[in-house]
Structure formats: C-alpha cells, structure tokens
Amino acid sequence: MSADFDVIVIGSGPAGVSAAFPLVQAGLRVAMLDGGRTQAVAPPRADFLTARATDPHQWAWMIGRDFHALRAMDAVSPKLRVPTQAFAFEGFQLANRIAATPFVAVGSLATGGLSNAWGCGVARFSDAEARMPFPVADLGPSYREVARRMGLSGGGGDDLSDYFGLDEDCDPPVPMDRAHEAMWRRYTKARTSLCKGGFRLGRSRVAVLSRPREDRQACDLAGNCLFGCSRQAMYSASADVERLRAFPNFHWLPGHLVDSIVVDGERTVVQLREPSGTCARLAARRLFVAAGTLASTRLVLQALQRREPVPLLSCPTAAFLLWLPGLLGQPRERGFGLGQLSYALQLTGGRTAFGSTFATTGIPMWELARHLPLGRSTALQVLRDLLGSCVVGNLFLPGELSDARARLDDRDTLRIEGGWRQADVEDLLREARRKLAGAYRKMNAWMLPGSFTPGRPGSDIHYAGTLPMAADPGAGQTSVQGEVRGLRHVHVVDGACLPALPEKSHTLTLMANADRIGRLIAPTLI
Amino acid sequence: MKVMVTGAGGYIGRRVVAALEARGDDVIAAARRPVAGWSWYPFDLGRPSDITLPAGTQLVIHLAADTSGRGMLSPASEIASAQALADQSKAADARLVFVSSQTAREDAPTDYGRTKWRIERIVLEGAGVVVRPGQVYGGAATGLFGTLVGLVRRLPLLPALLPAPSVQPVHVDDLAQAIVAAGAAMAGATVFQVGEPEPVSFTEFLRAIAQHRLRRWRLFVPVPVVLIELARRASFHRVDALERLGSLLALQPMDTRASLDMLGLCLRPLAEGMQRTHRPRRTLLAESRAVLRYVLGTSPRRDLVMRHARAVEAVREAEPLGLPDWALRRPAWLRLLESPSDLELAWRLDSATALAEATPQGAALFLRVGQPTGPARAVLGLSSAVLTEVFWLCVRTVLPRSARQTRNARTPRGRL
Numbered sequence: 021m022s023a024d025f026d027v028i029v030i031g032s033g034p035a036g037v038s039a040a041f042p043l044v045q046a047g048l049r050v051a052m053l054d055g056g057r058t059q060a061v062a063p064p065r066a067d068f069l070t071a072r073a074t075d076p077h078q079w080a081w082m083i084g085r086d087f088h089a090l091r092a093m094d095a096v097s098p099k100l101r102v103p104t105q106a107f108a109f110e111g112f113q114l115a116n117r118i119a120a121t122p123f124v125a126v127g128s129l130a131t132g133g134l135s136n137a138w139g140c141g142v143a144r145f146s147d148a149e150a151r152m153p154f155p156v157a158d159l160g161p162s163y164r165e166v167a168r169r170m171g172l173s174g175g176g177g178d179d180l181s182d183y184f185g186l187d188e189d190c191d192p193p194v195p196m197d198r199a200h201e202a203m204w205r206r207y208t209k210a211r212t213s214l215c216k217g218g219f220r221l222g223r224s225r226v227a228v229l230s231r232p233r234e235d236r237q238a239c240d241l242a243g244n245c246l247f248g249c250s251r252q253a254m255y256s257a258s259a260d261v262e263r264l265r266a267f268p269n270f271h272w273l274p275g276h277l278v279d280s281i282v283v284d285g286e287r288t289v290v291q292l293r294e295p296s297g298t299c300a301r302l303a304a305r306r307l308f309v310a311a312g313t314l315a316s317t318r319l320v321l322q323a324l325q326r327r328e329p330v331p332l333l334s335c336p337t338a339a340f341l342l343w344l345p346g347l348l349g350q351p352r353e354r355g356f357g358l359g360q361l362s363y364a365l366q367l368t369g370g371r372t373a374f375g376s377t378f379a380t381t382g383i384p385m386w387e388l389a390r391h392l393p394l395g396r397s398t399a400l401q402v403l404r405d406l407l408g409s410c411v412v413g414n415l416f417l418p419g420e421l422s423d424a425r426a427r428l429d430d431r432d433t434l435r436i437e438g439g440w441r442q443a444d445v446e447d448l449l450r451e452a453r454r455k456l457a458g459a460y461r462k463m464n465a466w467m468l469p470g471s472f473t474p475g476r477p478g479s480d481i482h483y484a485g486t487l488p489m490a491a492d493p494g495a496g497q498t499s500v501q502g503e504v505r506g507l508r509h510v511h512v513v514d515g516a517c518l519p520a521l522p523e524k525s526h527t528l529t530l531m532a533n534a535d536r537i538g539r540l541i542a543p544t545l546i
Numbered sequence: 547m548k549v550m551v552t553g554a555g556g557y558i559g560r561r562v563v564a565a566l567e568a569r570g571d572d573v574i575a576a577a578r579r580p581v582a583g584w585s586w587y588p589f590d591l592g593r594p595s596d597i598t599l600p601a602g603t604q605l606v607i608h609l610a611a612d613t614s615g616r617g618m619l620s621p622a623s624e625i626a627s628a629q630a631l632a633d634q635s636k637a638a639d640a641r642l643v644f645v646s647s648q649t650a651r652e653d654a655p656t657d658y659g660r661t662k663w664r665i666e667r668i669v670l671e672g673a674g675v676v677v678r679p680g681q682v683y684g685g686a687a688t689g690l691f692g693t694l695v696g697l698v699r700r701l702p703l704l705p706a707l708l709p710a711p712s713v714q715p716v717h718v719d720d721l722a723q724a725i726v727a728a729g730a731a732m733a734g735a736t737v738f739q740v741g742e743p744e745p746v747s748f749t750e751f752l753r754a755i756a757q758h759r760l761r762r763w764r765l766f767v768p769v770p771v772v773l774i775e776l777a778r779r780a781s782f783h784r785v786d787a788l789e790r791l792g793s794l795l796a797l798q799p800m801d802t803r804a805s806l807d808m809l810g811l812c813l814r815p816l817a818e819g820m821q822r823t824h825r826p827r828r829t830l831l832a833e834s835r836a837v838l839r840y841v842l843g844t845s846p847r848r849d850l851v852m853r854h855a856r857a858v859e860a861v862r863e864a865e866p867l868g869l870p871d872w873a874l875r876r877p878a879w880l881r882l883l884e885s886p887s888d889l890e891l892a893w894r895l896d897s898a899t900a901l902a903e904a905t906p907q908g909a910a911l912f913l914r915v916g917q918p919t920g921p922a923r924a925v926l927g928l929s930s931a932v933l934t935e936v937f938w939l940c941v942r943t944v945l946p947r948s949a950r951q952t953r954n955a956r957t958p959r960g961r962l
Contacts, residue, residue: 072909073916079853082904087857090897349924352913385912386899394935395881396895397840401931404912405924 023287025051025271026545028304030278030290030319033133035514036310037260038166038531042538043308044267048545051302052264053292055115055129056274057107059136061085063248067240067354068382081247082384089384096124096479098387099137104248108136115277116315120436123334123424124478127312131274132258134312134481140226140254140358141376141525142172144185149522150529153491153500162532162539164189170255170531173230173239179215180222183364186528191230193223194239197355197379199344199411204361206463218366219459224359224376227255227528235259243382245357254358281307281323281510288509305545306509308502310534313483313515317426318434320487320516321496324506329427330496332436333419333485333521336445337475340413340456341388342377342465347409357382365455373452374523375415380407393470411465415452416480419521421445424477426486439477449474482526487512488519502537513537549729550574550603552589552631553610555581557689558645558682561722562607567852568827569726574600577610592619594626599634605729606635608644608669612658621661628665632672642674643729648714648741648797650678655796666737673734679721680714680741680800681751684819685828691718698755698764706749706766707774711795713751714741714802717819719828720811727809739800742813748794751816758820771795829866830855832874837898840877842911850905857897867891881938882945 027043029036032054043050061081064071071078083089084103092101100109112127113119128134144163147156167189175181175190196204207214207221214221229238236259237251245254252259264270275295282289288307294300309316317330359376367373380388385403392399424438449472457467490497493505502511513534515526549566553559554575563584566573575581576589587600591610599606608631612619628644635642646666649659666676687695698704716724724740731738746754749766756764774791806813834854838846846854858864867890873880883891902908909915 069909069913069915072913073906076906078906078909079901079904083857083900087861087897089900090857090861093893093896349919349921351919352915381913384900384903386896386903389899390892390896395884395938396899397843397878397881398931398935398938400841400899400912401843401927401934404914405927405931408914408919409924 023303023305025049025302025304027051027306027308027541028053028288028290028302029308029310030281031133031310031312031316031514032131032257032261032272033128033310033312033514034135034257034527034531035534036133036308037257037264039308039310039513039534039538040264040270041165041169041260042535042542043545044264044270046542046546047269048542049269049271051271051273051304052261053273053276053278053290053302054131054133054261055111055277056295057110057128057130059104059107059248061103061106063104063244063250065250066242068243068247068357069352069354071244096476097481098246098383100126101387102137102247105137108132108134112315116311116318117433118314118318118436119433120478122477123332123436123439124476124481125314125436126478126481127314129277130258131261132256135255135257135527137248138527139376139525140228142167142170142186142225142227142528143183143524145522145524145526145529146185149520149524150518151520152533153489153519159529159532159536162535163528166528166531166535169260170227170528171229171233171236172225173228174223174225176223178222179211179220180225180362180364183220183222183524184225186225190225194226194228194230194356194360195241196360197353198350199347199379199409200360200377202344202346203377203411203460203463203465206465210462214459214462217455217459219455220364221361222363224362226358228356228358229253239356241354241356243355243357243379246382278311278319281309281319281507283323283507283510286509288507306511306541308534308537309510309512309516310514313486314426314434314436316512316514316516317486318428318432320504320507320510320512321426321428321434322432323510324496324504326496327428327430328496329425330486331422332424332426332438332483333422333518334424334478335419335480335482335521335523336417336421336440336449336477337480338415338449338452339473339475340415340453341468341471342411342413342460343406343468344409344411344465346464349405350408352381352408355379355381363456363459365452365459367448367451367455371418371448372523373415373417373448375413377411377413380410380412383412391473410468413456415449415456416482416523417445417448417452418523419482419484421448422521436478445474482515482521484515484518484521484526484530487516489517490519501540502533511537511541547604548572548574548600548602549605549607550576550587550600551607551609552576553608554584555579556609557686557691558679558718558721558725559609561685561718562609562725565719565722565726568856574603591627592623594623594630597627597630597634599631599638599640603638603640606631606640606642607725607729608642611645611662621657621664624661625664625668628668632668632674635674636672641729642669642672643725644669644674644676645725646676646678646737648678648680648739648800649793651798654793656793659793670735670737675728675731675733675735676737677721677725677728678737678739678800679724680716680739680802682718682721683715683751683755683816684717685719694752695755695759698752699760699762702765704752704756704764704766705769707795708768708770710747710749711771711797712745712799713748713794713797714743714745714800715751715816715819716741717814720813720819724809724811727811731808733808736808738805738809739802740805740809740811741800741802742816743801743803743806745799746816754816754820758817759822827855827859830858833866833869833894834858834898836869836874836877836880837894838902840880841895841899842902842907844907844911846902847905847907850901850907854898854901857901858894861897862890862893864890867894882942
C-alpha cells in the first residue's frame, strides 16, 4: 500500500513551516495538518492611541463582544486575555487531551500556532547552551535561512551582540521610545561599572520588520503589538503557510486534529478528525511532529505507549515595573510595544538571567491596577499619572531549573505536574531582583517596590526537552535527526527535541533545528 | 430588528426600550423630546399630520398617550395619530403593537377608555396587536404608580373602599417583556390581556405598596364607595383623583391566562415586584453605574452601564452584590467596601475598570489622550491620590466592620 504523501507535517507553527520549506523545495509531496483556527476579531487598523481616543467600539478588540478578557481574568498573561489573539490559544488543552497542575499549559490550534501571539524574541544558542549532540555550527546555515525568511531587527553592535549572535542577520532596530532612549543614554555613561557588576544591556533582537519585506510592511510604531499588527510587521508562521501554498507539491489541510500516529512498516499513519468531525487516516513515508512541545509529546508517548514521566523544561519567569522620574508627566507617545532593550545579568553559579523592557502604553491599565495594594479609584489615579513614565520588564531564568514532568496516563491524557526547583529559583529571583534594581537605579530607573512578581510555572510558554535529542538515544529520546527511538520514520522537529533550554528565547533555535532536520531528510526521500 | 417606540420616555416606554436593547434591537425612541442616550425621532400625538415612520422600521410599539387625565390632547388627535401610524406601518410592512388599557371599552366612563377602544379598532383592523395591561406597578415611582406611591407615602390613613374594587397588577418589566413578546408573536389582530390572573383588591394593592415598597405601616379606614360617587357628583369641577377612582370602580375583570400562555410569560408575585431591589437586572444596572462611576470618577455613559451589567450576567451569572444605598448614591464611598476578602466586589471593579478603560472616555481619563499633561499636573495628581487614600484609610479604621460589607455578605439591612 503506497503512502499518500512523502511527508506529513503535524502543525503549522514556526517549527512546522521551518521543516516544511526544505522538503517542499526539494520537490517532495508534503501535507501539513493544523487545527485551522484563524483570527475572528480583527485588530485595530489605526495606531493604538488614535484608536483608543476615537473608536467607540474599541471594547470589541480590547475586551471582546463575548467578554473574553473578563472570562480569562485569571490567565497568567495579558496575551491570553486579548480577544484578537484568542483564536491562537482556544481549545488547545481539550482537543489535545492535556491536563496540567499547577503548571500553566498553553498551546495552539491556530494556523501559525503560537507565533500568532508571541513576543518575537530571537537569539542563537551557544554550544554550551544548546547541549546538542552535534556542534551548534551545524545549525549555522539553518539559523541564517530561518532569519532571512522571518526578518529580524535589532542588530547594530552593542554589548549583547555576542549574546544574541544574530547581528549579521538583523536589520537595524525599530526606533526606541523616550523612556528607552533615556535608559540607553544612561547605560552608555555608566556602562563600565554596570558591565563589571554582570549587567549588560543591548537592543532587543526581535522578529519584527524595521524595513518592508515582500508583502509585509515595516513597523510604524502604531503600538498595537499586544492586539496584533495589521501591517504584519511581526513574524507569524501563518504568513509562511501562505508562501508554502504557492508550491504545487504542498498540501495544507487546516482544521485537522491528529488523534494518534501509528508506524505501519515503511509508512507512518496519522489518524485524524477532519473538519466535518469524521475520522480519517493519512499515510506518509515520513512523519514530522511539530504540534508544539506539549501536543507533540502526547502524540509520541501515546504511539510508544510509554507511561513513565518525562522531564519538561520551562523557564522560571518574573516581571517588574521601572519608574523613570525624569519622564514624569510626559504625554503618551506612539511606540513599539515589544521588547526595546534587553539585558543579560550574571547570577551566582554561572547562571544568567535574561529579559527585556517594554513600553506600558499598549498594555491595558486594568491589568496593573488590580495588583496595586490601594483602593481601585486611587490605584487608577496613581497609574494614570505614573505609568507614562514607567516601563515594564520581564525576566527569564534557565530552563534547567525546571522540576516539571509530563506523563501519559491510562486514558492517554498527558498530565503535566510540577514546576521549578523551588529553593534554587527563589534564591536566584531574589538575587536577580536586587541586582536589577541596582543596575537600573544607575540608569535613573527605579524598580517600584513590590512590583517584582514571579510568574507561575509554565507561564513562560517556553516548553522544551520532553523528547531530547541524543547521540545515542535511549527510550523516549530522539536521534540527531529528531527520529524517535522506537518509532521509525517519526521525527520530532519542535521544542520537544531540544536537549536544553537556556534563559534566552528558544523559538529561533527550534526553527533552525527543524530546518536542519528537513534538509537532512529531504535528500533521503528523493 | 429596527423598532420604533412611541412614548419611549414614559414610565412603561423606558422599560420597553431597555428590554428591546437587551435583546439587541436597534431602537428608535419616538417622543416629543430627545431621550438621553437613545436614537431620537420627533413624534407628537398632537400633530398627526407630521407623523412619519423612519425608513426600515420593522416594528412599531405605540405607547404614547395622553395620560394626564385632563384632556390635554383631543381624542380626535390621538385617534388620527394612531390611524397615521397604522397606515404607515401597513405601507412599510411593519408590525404594530398598541399598548391599550384595561379601561378600554366602547362605553367606558372616561374619554381615556373610549379613546383606547377606538384606537384598538384601528390597530386590529390593520392586523396589528393590542396589549391591555392591568394595574402597572414597580420600577421608578412615576406615572400612575408614582402617584399611588406618593399617596401612600404622604397619608398615614388610607381609604379601604367598600366594596373593594379589584385590580390585576403587572410589574412594569413584566409588561415590557409582554409588549416585546407581542411584537414577535405570530398572531395578528389579537388582544393580549396582561395582568395577574387572580385579581387583588385595590386595598391589598395599596397595602403592598406600604409594606413592601415603602416598608411603612398604614391604617386603612373603610370608605363606602357610595360616598365617593356622591362626592364626584356633588363636585362642580372635574377632580382628577375622583375621576380616576370612578374609572377604577368601573373596571371589568380580564381573563389573562390565555394571553400569558401565548406570550410565554410568568408574572412575578406582587410582594416581590414591589421590592425596590426586586429585579436583579435593575439592581445590577444601578450597581454597574455605581462601580463605573467609582473607577471613572465621573458619570459613565448609559451604553457602558448596560455593557457592564451584561458582562456580570454573562460571565458571573451572579446576583446583584447588594450594595448599600449610600454606596449607590455616592460611589466614591465604595472605597469603604473594598476588602481583599470580597472577591465578587473585586471582580465587579476589575470588569468595570476594564470596560471603562476600553472607551474613548476611558482613554482620555486613563491614558490622558488629548488631555493636558506635565510634571506639575502629575505631581499634583499623585499627591491628591495619596491624600485621598490616607483619608479613606482613616475613615475605614473608625467604621465598624459591619458597615464595610456588601449586603450579600449578610449584613443586616437596618445597620447600613
């Protein structure tokens, strides 16, 4: 019995499209399955401040006509409350049979996956960070290829050039706002002493266009980043799905949910539910699993019928608010809503914390007001006079501090439990808070007391390492080509196969790795 | 659906418009004067020749009437207006619902009842529907209900007519639902009679106002009806109250069961309907207005209030919080009720902040978009916020805990 396709790719997120390009370009018949969800609520077309001042129906995209933001009040991130981005997250756990406690499990059934609503942070991993069973230099061509396709900005040479390792692939940065300009000026003055203290600052490297590219427009500082960019300046894998569709040998099957995968001799068979709800089977010579770390893990463990817990990497996080007294009373301005400046901070034990700072204008104020220990009316009064001179920062610690496990239960539900190595994380967060407050103080930015807040386990949405690559893979591990031990011709190409997760954003690396695996496999199928 | 409501600013009209808006209809308030927050269309019963139907109207609810009892309008003018509406509705293929009266009769003792009867004929001939309400009560103390509430409030002694006339009460919100349902009913040329199927004595009705609405005790003194009749005949001038009583005495009972069934309505009990906070929706709206005013520091727009109430209903499926009257009247004092343990109030405030922020009004207030800014203003604003917070903290420390709870936290009503 012949296969329907040369390769089936499960998932159309960053990993799925990255793996698909080399396969499709090699002329192979490739089918891509995804949950098929698309945006239901359009983001504003005007810039944020204009839309806020003039649009009487702004509540439709800020709160949602079904009150989505209020229903998701307890979600861990403002991103998960945005009505325009709801499609990127909805229905994931139920459809993929994933249950998590107290861990926050987020995934996507949308075309383009989680890249529909990400922070666009990109970085290269070093050999030490990646801990791949091959030299990271092997990823070099893939890093470049993926970077070229996405369009990165932020390069130009600064103290984080080595840390990100992307400057030659980056366009110039998106212009900074007043607050970040002020911090940057102070940093350049106090640079020597700050660097000596283990604090380095640089422009954020992001997958956002600072120059127009093909059918995407450059960032115009509209400030709608949280709600979605109508100019497509931010990279989304859904744009790559459109490009892949231009190839006649590429078949996109949206709205298909994969139930299980089976290895049947030289073929792999995918059992799935079609948009109509009927069950179907598709066969291919190879299967690329790129459903997102959590969903991919469930599919693979289920196919292996492996019920031992596997480790799950995730970065401990925190957020904080910085106040720049010199900007008190300045009017709000248009500006870029994602990371503008990033820092790398040395901590004890050779560990590093990484984070970025963002403008507060595009973040709904109610997100912050409810956390202030003041009466609501006073909290709003304080914020409306203070927030214009504040920036918000985030912090990521390395994923090796994870203490989370994923286990397939008797009903084939993936159960995720655990969080971090609590004592270590608490010590590191305390140290990071102290050092960050000191460093930013030298830049005339004051960390507001009580604003440093650790996130819940899993809220980073940087998941990895459940099916790690190894030179000599054991049970539940993958080969250098991402092939699962015990599941011939099934390749895991997303975050699940990364052996390590540093504090940096891992999206670019998992995309480069998927591209690398695609390039390795394509010639074997021609 | 595009719905024109005549008399939209009146006692019943306001509730009908609210019911239509809650259903998502596009409502045009047809009245002599604009009604704040609603789409307005000029409409004057006294000028029948000027009456036109807005383009695209699918349903006309005709509530406008001369209820003064003093014949401010000529019956001919009211009838001609109804005829104009009926003609135009027919031409536009719009459905016409006419809100009549239990007093409507060919031989009614008042012009009011006879006019209603004549208009009913016009509407029914045009295949429109007629709603005949019983004794309308509840909601804002306006209209005839307001007169009765005022009477009970002022008079320590009230007449208990003998023999007692009967009324068939219907709460104004139940009536609004009935009118909306009549507009959607498949039946044409039908008279819907809406009121409590079991009549209650007028004395009982006044007692319910005293007991459940005003929470006061009143002494009822028996007054033979014959004396009223004598007084009416003996007076040289028309006396409104006596005329109305005469109309009341002449009421014919209505068999309302079939109509209520057809409209799918179950009327609330009189004791419940008389409560000032009887109706979650109304109370919710009042609470939404208060929490929005608290977070905005200024009056919220009506559509924002409705949106917040809808959010509470949709997301929380929650009962009203039971905010004390003083907090509803002076929302700044809500600060006294905020506490980490009152999670429901916190949710109401969170949602009010979110919804208020997502308006141009909120953008101006929170982001200072289009507003003057500057370091001095910011320092002043921050200082004022700190002082305000200190003030409220001081007030909180001297107030007993029981005064700092919402009513659904089981605080005895008398202590608020």
